[in-house]
Amino acid sequence: MTKFVVSIILVILILSLEVLLSFGKNLDLVNDSQFVEFQSILTVGAIDWEYFSIEANHYLAVANYSHSGGGKTIESKIYQWDGTQFIEFQSILTTGADDWKFFMVDDTPYLVVANAILNTDYERDSEIYQWDGTQFVKFQTIATFGANDWESFAINDNYYLAVANATNNSTRNINSIIYQWDGTQFVEFQSVATHGAREWEFFTIDNTHYLAVANAYNDVTRSIDSIIYQWNGTQFIEFQSIATHGADSWEFFMIDNIPYLAVANFGNDSTPNINSVIYQWDETQFVELQSIATHGAREWESFTIDNICYLVVANSGDGNINNINSIVYQWNGTQFVEYQAIPTHGARDWQAFNIDNAWYIAVANMYDGASRITNSKIYRRTASDETPTPSPTSTPTSTPTSTPTSTPTSIPPDIVPLNLTVQTGYQSILLDWNSTNHPDVTNYRIYRSLQEGGTGSMHSFDIIANNISETIYFDEDDTLQPESTYCYQIEAMFPNGEIFVTSNIACIKFGQIALWIPDTQAEIGQTNVIVPVNIRNANGLQIGATDIWLDYDATVIESISISRTALTTEYAWEKNVISTDMENINRVKIAAIQGDAPPLYGNGSLFWLTFDVKASETMTSPLNLKDFVIGVGGSTIYTPDNLFEAIPLVLEDGTFFVREQAQYILGDLNGNGVVQAADALLALQFAVSKTPPSPPTNEQKFAGDVNGNGAIESADASMILYYAAYNQWAIPDSNTAKLENNQTTTLALSDVKALHGETAQTTLNATNLQNFAGGLFIINYDDDLIQYVDSIKLTNDTNSFILEFYDNGYGQLRIALAGNTHLDGDVALATIHFQLDPVAIVGTQISLQLADSQLNDLHGRDFVTS
Numbered sequence: 001m002t003k004f005v006v007s008i009i010l011v012i013l014i015l016s017l018e019v020l021l022s023f024g025k026n027l028d029l030v031n032d033s034q035f036v037e038f039q040s041i042l043t044v045g046a047i048d049w050e051y052f053s054i055e056a057n058h059y060l061a062v063a064n065y066s067h068s069g070g071g072k073t074i075e076s077k078i079y080q081w082d083g084t085q086f087i088e089f090q091s092i093l094t095t096g097a098d099d100w101k102f103f104m105v106d107d108t109p110y111l112v113v114a115n116a117i118l119n120t121d122y123e124r125d126s127e128i129y130q131w132d133g134t135q136f137v138k139f140q141t142i143a144t145f146g147a148n149d150w151e152s153f154a155i156n157d158n159y160y161l162a163v164a165n166a167t168n169n170s171t172r173n174i175n176s177i178i179y180q181w182d183g184t185q186f187v188e189f190q191s192v193a194t195h196g197a198r199e200w201e202f203f204t205i206d207n208t209h210y211l212a213v214a215n216a217y218n219d220v221t222r223s224i225d226s227i228i229y230q231w232n233g234t235q236f237i238e239f240q241s242i243a244t245h246g247a248d249s250w251e252f253f254m255i256d257n258i259p260y261l262a263v264a265n266f267g268n269d270s271t272p273n274i275n276s277v278i279y280q281w282d283e284t285q286f287v288e289l290q291s292i293a294t295h296g297a298r299e300w301e302s303f304t305i306d307n308i309c310y311l312v313v314a315n316s317g318d319g320n321i322n323n324i325n326s327i328v329y330q331w332n333g334t335q336f337v338e339y340q341a342i343p344t345h346g347a348r349d350w351q352a353f354n355i356d357n358a359w360y361i362a363v364a365n366m367y368d369g370a371s372r373i374t375n376s377k378i379y380r381r382t383a384s385d386e387t388p389t390p391s392p393t394s395t396p397t398s399t400p401t402s403t404p405t406s407t408p409t410s411i412p413p414d415i416v417p418l419n420l421t422v423q424t425g426y427q428s429i430l431l432d433w434n435s436t437n438h439p440d441v442t443n444y445r446i447y448r449s450l451q452e453g454g455t456g457s458m459h460s461f462d463i464i465a466n467n468i469s470e471t472i473y474f475d476e477d478d479t480l481q482p483e484s485t486y487c488y489q490i491e492a493m494f495p496n497g498e499i500f501v502t503s504n505i506a507c508i509k510f511g512q513i514a515l516w517i518p519d520t521q522a523e524i525g526q527t528n529v530i531v532p533v534n535i536r537n538a539n540g541l542q543i544g545a546t547d548i549w550l551d552y553d554a555t556v557i558e559s560i561s562i563s564r565t566a567l568t569t570e571y572a573w574e575k576n577v578i579s580t581d582m583e584n585i586n587r588v589k590i591a592a593i594q595g596d597a598p599p600l601y602g603n604g605s606l607f608w609l610t611f612d613v614k615a616s617e618t619m620t621s622p623l624n625l626k627d628f629v630i631g632v633g634g635s636t637i638y639t640p641d642n643l644f645e646a647i648p649l650v651l652e653d654g655t656f657f658v659r660e661q662a663q664y665i666l667g668d669l670n671g672n673g674v675v676q677a678a679d680a681l682l683a684l685q686f687a688v689s690k691t692p693p694s695p696p697t698n699e700q701k702f703a704g705d706v707n708g709n710g711a712i713e714s715a716d717a718s719m720i721l722y723y724a725a726y727n728q729w730a731i732p733d734s735n736t737a738k739l740e741n742n743q744t745t746t747l748a749l750s751d752v753k754a755l756h757g758e759t760a761q762t763t764l765n766a767t768n769l770q771n772f773a774g775g776l777f778i779i780n781y782d783d784d785l786i787q788y789v790d791s792i793k794l795t796n797d798t799n800s801f802i803l804e805f806y807d808n809g810y811g812q813l814r815i816a817l818a819g820n821t822h823l824d825g826d827v828a829l830a831t832i833h834f835q836l837d838p839v840a841i842v843g844t845q846i847s848l849q850l851a852d853s854q855l856n857d858l859h860g861r862d863f864v865t866s
Contacts, residue, residue, distance in 0.1 A: 034340055035328065035361055035379035039085050040451070042485075042507055044074055045372035046364035049351035052102035054109050054131060058355055060086050060362060061111065063097035066372055073118060073519075073622075073653055076100070078111075078136070081355060086378070090135050095124055103152035105159050105181055111136050112161065114147035118519075118620070118655055120698065122146035122167045128186070140185050145174055149249075151200035155209055155231060161186050162211065164197035172196035172217050178236070190235050195224055201250035205259050205281060211236050214247035216266065222246035223268050228261075228286070240285050245274055253302035255309045255331060261286050262311060264297035272296035272319050278311075278336065290335050295324055303352035305359055305381065311336055312361060314347035321417050322346035322369045323504060328361075345374055345504060368504045370419030370434070375487075375507055416812055418503035420490050423603070424512045425537035426647060429475040433490050433503055435851035437812035439780040441492045441500050442849075443467045448475065451485040451507055461489065471852045474539060482511030482648065513538060513647055515548070515606070515635065517623045517654030518702045522665065524658055527559075527612045530666045531623065531656065534708035535567070538600035541647070543571065544640035545593045547633065553621035554579075554586040556614060556658060562590060563608040566707070566859035567600050569732050573607055587626070596640075604860065605708030615658045625651040667720045669696075669703050677724045677802070679703075680818055683717035684804035687776055688814035707860030714774035715856035717818035721802065722858060725820050730858045745769055745855070745863075749779070749832075749848050757838030759790055762848065764815070764829045771857040772827070774801070774818035778852040779832070783811035785846045787835040795828040803830065812851075822858055 045065035052059050058081035064074050076094040079086035096117035103110050109131035115124040126144040129136035146166035153160050159181035168174050176197045180189035196217035203210050209231035218224050226247045230239035246266035253260050259281035265274055276294040279286035296316035303310050309331040315324050326344040329336035346367035353360055359381040368374045416437040423430040431446065446465040465473060480486065490503040514536040522529040533548065552560075562573045575590045590607070628634030628646065636646040667675035669682040683704050686696050696704060696712060704712035706719045706729075722730040746767045754760035764777060781789075789807040792815055801819040808814075815830060836846075855863040 033381055035342065036382045037377055038360065038380035039378040040375040040487075040505075040507070041079065041086065041378070043077075043364065043374065043376040045366050046374075046376045047097065047348045047366055048099045049349055049362045049364050049376070050100035050102055050111075051351050051353040051362070052109075052111075057081065058353075059089065060351070060378075061100040061102070062364065062376065063100050063113065064094065065096055065098060065116070065366065073655055076113065092129070092136065098147060099149045101150035101152055101161075103159075103161070110139065112150045112152075114150050114163065115144065116146050116148060116166070120169075121620070121657065122169050126150075126163065128161075142179070142186065145169075148197065149199040151202050151211070153202040153209075153211075160189065162200045162202070164200050164213065165194065166196050166198065166216070172219050176200070176213065178211075192229070192236065195219075198247060199249040201252055201261075203252035203259070203261075210239065212250045212252075212261065214249055214263065215244065216246050216248060221269055222266070226250070226263065242279070242286065246272075248298045249300060251300035251302050251311070253309065253311075259286075260289070262300040262302070264300050264313065265294065266296055266298060266316070267319075272317060276300070276313065292329070292336065295319075298347065299349045301350035301352050301361070303359070303361075310339065310352075312342075312350045312352070314350050314363065315344065316346050316348060316366070322367050323417055323419075326350070326363065342379065344377075345369070368419060368506075369417055370504075371421045371506070373421075375505065415501060416808070416810065418490055418492055418501050420488060420503040420506045422486075422488055422506045422508040423537040424508045424510055424514070424650075425539045426511075426513055426541040427476060428537070428539045429480070429486060429488075429508060429510055430537045430539065431473040431475065431488055431490070431506075433471050435471050435778045435780065435812070436492050436501050437780050437808070437810055438492070438494075438500050439782055439811065439847040439849040439851075440494055441780070441851070442495050443469050443493050444471070445491040445493055446473060446475075447489045447491075449487045451487050461487075480510045483509060484511075485509045511648055512650050513541065513637065514650040514652060515625055516652035517550075517625065518705070519655045519657070519698065520623075520702055521657040521659050521699070522613050523661060524616060524618070525613055529611055529613060530563075531609045531611075531654070532565075532605035532666075532708045533607055533609060533625075534604065534710070535600070535606045536603050536710070538567075538603070540599050541637075542599040542639055543592065543594065543637055544643060545638045546591065546636065548590040548635045549587055549626040549633065550590070550609075551580065551582075551585050551587050551622060551624045551626060552656070553584050553619070554614075555584045556619050556621035557611050557656065558614040559612045560588050561610045563610055564731065565605040565607060566730075566732055566861055567604045568592075568606055570594065570598065585622075603709035613658055617658070618660055619658045621656045621658075623654040623656055625653055627651060666703060667706055667723055669700050669720075671699070671703075675720060675723045677721060680717040680721040680724060681802055681804065683712050683720055684714060684802060684816040684818055685806075686712040687714050687717065687816040688804050688806040689808075690804060690806040709860075709862070713854065713856070713862075714776045714816045714818050715860040715862060717802070717816065718774040718820065718856060718858055719860045721818055722820040730820075730860075732859050747777070747850055747853055749850055754836055756836050759833055759835055761831055761833050763795070763831050764850075765827070766829055767826045769827050769855075770824050772823045772855055773821065773858040775816070775829075775853060775855040777815045777817075777829075777850065777854075779813040779815070780847075780849045780851045781811050781813065781834070782846050783809070785837050786811075787837050789813050790833040790835055793831045793833070795830060797823065797827045798829055820858070 046062050047065045048063035050061045060079045062077050064076045073095050075091040076097045078090040080089035095115045098116040099114040101112050112128045115126045125141045126147045128140040130139035145168040147163050148166050149164040151162045161179045165176045175191040176194040178190040179186035195215040198214040198216045201212045212228045215224050215226045223245050225241040226244040228240040229236035245268040248266040249264045251262045261279045265276045273295050275291040276297045278290045280289040295318040298316045299314040301312050312328045315326045323345050325341040326347045328340040330339035345365040347363050348366045349364040351362045362378045365374050365376045420433045447461040448464045449461045487507040489505050492500045516534050520531050562575050571592050571594045573592050577588050580587050626634045628636050669679040706716045748765050750763045752760050752762045792805040801817050805815045
């Protein structure tokens with residue numbers, strides 16, 4: 001046996017040496033340069049970057065797809081180079097923007113956006129914008145269907161635009177369209193059958209023109225052919241079929257006058273961890289050259305530096321986590337070899353460009369596992385002896401005692417990643433992160449950095465809190481400056497000071513409060529439709545006076561009324577509906593004056609709009625919160641202490657959809673049109689991330705987020721269960737009993753002795769509970785000694801509650817409870833039954849750590865943030 005093992009080791013060493021020698025025979029890797037982080041830009045579900053220049057000015061446009069609440073109506077941004085970095089230049093309202101494409105027609109610049117979706121409706125207009133000398137203005141509207149990409153090209157002085165249509169709401173097997181410029185606008189030229197089309201790629205070989213489509217899905221499978229079309233002088237005809245797997249994009253490039261084509265395979269029907277493929281032109285067609293392992297690949301980007309070709313892939317996730325490395329590859333003379341790994345967060349696109357002889361690559365980070373509001377990054381290629389300017393944001397250059405020791409990297413699947421989200425507030429910034437799954441992680445360290453200009457480089461990171469045992473933290477430092485952007489990072493620590501895992505970096509502008517409306521829907525003729533107007537992180541905010549203006553389509557909505565919520569029980573609301581100078585648009589003006597009302601705490605619904613559906617056919621209506629304009633008016637909030645300066649607000653609009661048959665009204669997660677106990681049980685399943693049904697659809701997110709804090713939690717389940725029993729929402733008579741008090745509630749797991757190989761039982765106990773109606777509890781355990789969790793059972797104290805749990809198989813257990821009545825005093829909440837490993841050594845102590853908890857009352861208020 002020993003001889004066999006040694007033989008295996010020798011073979012591996014010899015093979016490794018041969019690989020290294022083969023690289024040396026072709027072309028040495030250029031290792032004296034790397035891409036280092038240059039600039040961080042806050043984006044919202046970013047999917048695409050588009051770089052372009054107009055005269056001597058350089059621009060980057062980002063396609064922002066969706067915010068974390070699921071709404072797709074959002075501003076996409078254009079940034080302009082100011083000589084040292086990119087600064088915001090123009091905002092354009094888009095709906096599920098998937099792609100920007102810059103092009104020229106007769107020396108006039110244009111920019112076209114692919115609007116993919118609004119709520120669940122893929123039949124959206126995409127827009128072409130024309131440069132007017134100072135900015136882009138709307139030029140032409142084109143009806144598209146789940147538009148994912150635009151490709152521009154010219155043949156024989158004729159200009160063309162091709163759109164990749166993905167779906168028409170019922171099937172992925174639809175036509176994508178090629179448009180031709182007729183001298184004044186683009187008109188339809190050719191229709192091509194495609195299957196969930198993700199992208200077009202135009203290229204020319206030996207004066208022959210080609211157009212390749214990436215087909216992603218045909219309603220049955222992702223493993224389908226993508227097609228290369230050839231120009232025959234009058235139109236495109238099919239030339240070559242290539243087997244692909246959820247093809248997301250094509251990239252054409254040349255090396256030494258030889259054409260190549262790379263496909264990014266997102267995944268087959270079972271996994272995103274498959275190979276993407278590079279093809280080489282053999283004078284008659286493309287043949288496979290190299291296969292590269294990728295993880296949910298979305299995009300290849302090619303570029304050439306010093307006559308050496310590079311390819312960078314956007315890896316969006318491995319099926320478990322989104323925070324993984326994307327890879328830059330370098331051509332070694334015969335194939336591509338790994339050159340540099342870059343941490344990314346649900347990466348969707350790379351864009352390479354050169355400014356003043358410096359090379360940059362920009363990544364669109366869509367989702368960090370917790371939020372779509374995350375930083376997308378620009379990296380600059382810098383020699384090893386060069387100091388980048390501005391300084392990198394992910395590797396702060398402070399002293400060792402005040403610098404995060406690691407940056408987000410690919411995390412093994414058996415480790416629960418640390419996903420940090422931040423929310424701005426009136427007097428504080430709220431940090432919230434999940435518990436990781438090691439039972440010996442006892443505390444967390446928090447870092448903060450000031451970001452220049454909101455999008456530029458960061459100052460050095462400083463430790464602002466140590467030995468934090470909770471997974472929530474309010475940064476209430478009185479040195480925080482309004483309108484300044486702060487970035488945070490968390491380290492999970494062992495008792496000896498070693499670091500187990502590091503979170504993502506999350507940034508937010510301080511001093512703003514967000515008002516937001518979710519996308520909602522109802523049926524034709526439906527009455528008493530509820531739409532919440534929500535607020536984020538109103539920590540300590542006392543409203544002295546508020547005016548909220550909201551515009552809607554009067555042909556769709558009528559009979560608007562206002563209802564108070566648990567946050568605003570003692571606030572007196574008044575409303576008035578007026579017409580506007582916009583066709584069919586009415587405005588509801590909502591006002592409140594209450595100088596001595598108690599402060600608001602946490603996240604939730606400020607009030608509920610209730611209305612009837614007036615539309616007699618399927619239609620949509622905007623639900624647009626109007627910004628304040630001096631001399632005109634708009635949405636404002638004032639405190640009793642200062643009625644001259646309004647609190648800075650961030651307004652996030654929603655859209656209301658009228659369907660022939662709508663589902664998922666507020667509280668109705670299973671879509672059967674009524675609110676029942678089954679919906680509360682579904683809410684608990686979402687709260688513990690049980691799969692299925694997790695993750696929830698956008699409609700279920702709206703239906704399940706009853707308290708308006710942006711997530712489906714046990715608090716929502718309690719509210720739904722109450723409604724199911726009493727046919728009304730639990731709104732308190734008074735808000736004076738807000739959940740800010742000095743009581744101490746203790747949660748504990750009971751000690752237990754058991755034999756190895758047998759089932760053991762422990763009890764989750766709580767002492768001194770007040771107004772308890774539900775909660776979420778996260779327990780970490782040693783999965784080397786505990787084989788699995790067998791069951792969780794309610795006790796005599798909680799037998800009127802409902803319960804759900806989820807064991808992730810890697811040592812983390814999530815338990816959620818909800819009831820429609822309050823519990824007070826000392827309570828046994830649940831018993832946990834788990835199977836011990838049969839080979840566990842007698843006398844071994846097994847750690848079960850109550851790593852995180854969240855308690856709520858019957859009105860949907862979280863005990864910590866409320």
